[in-house]
Amino acid sequence: xxxxxxxxxxxxxxxxxxxxxxxxxxxxxxxxxxxxxxxxxxxxxxxxxxxxxxxxxxxxxxxxxxxxxxxxxxxxxxxxxxxxxxxxxxxxxxxxxxxxxxxxxxxxxxxxxxxx
Numbered sequence: 001x002x003x004x005x006x007x008x009x010x011x012x013x014x015x016x017x018x019x020x021x022x023x024x025x026x027x028x029x030x031x032x033x034x035x036x037x038x039x040x041x042x043x044x045x046x047x048x049x050x051x052x053x054x055x056x057x058x059x060x061x062x063x064x065x066x067x068x069x070x071x072x073x074x075x076x077x078x079x080x081x082x083x084x085x086x087x088x089x090x091x092x093x094x095x096x097x098x099x100x101x102x103x104x105x106x107x108x109x110x111x112x113x114x115x116x
Contacts, residue, residue: 004041005039017057021051027047027048034097035097061078
């Protein structure tokens, strides 16, 4: 979801890559459905990536979802402390999605000022 918001709303400032340590064979279908239904952002072409598949980054953001993230070289690191909505009702999914959207927008503002 964060990669989708970053690419759709802030591609002029952010190059976003979503990667993880526990790779599923597909993106969460609830995330795909709700991003399209609510925000008209199609993330169906995104795919799950390992940390080795992304380029060097300036900023690393971990979602917090109870997963320990290995060290990834960067200039800045944030943990957003979000609850993983996987398998939960749409209301929680939408709440988490809105938090991610707000945090990605805030990160874009920061990056625009910091990395001109």
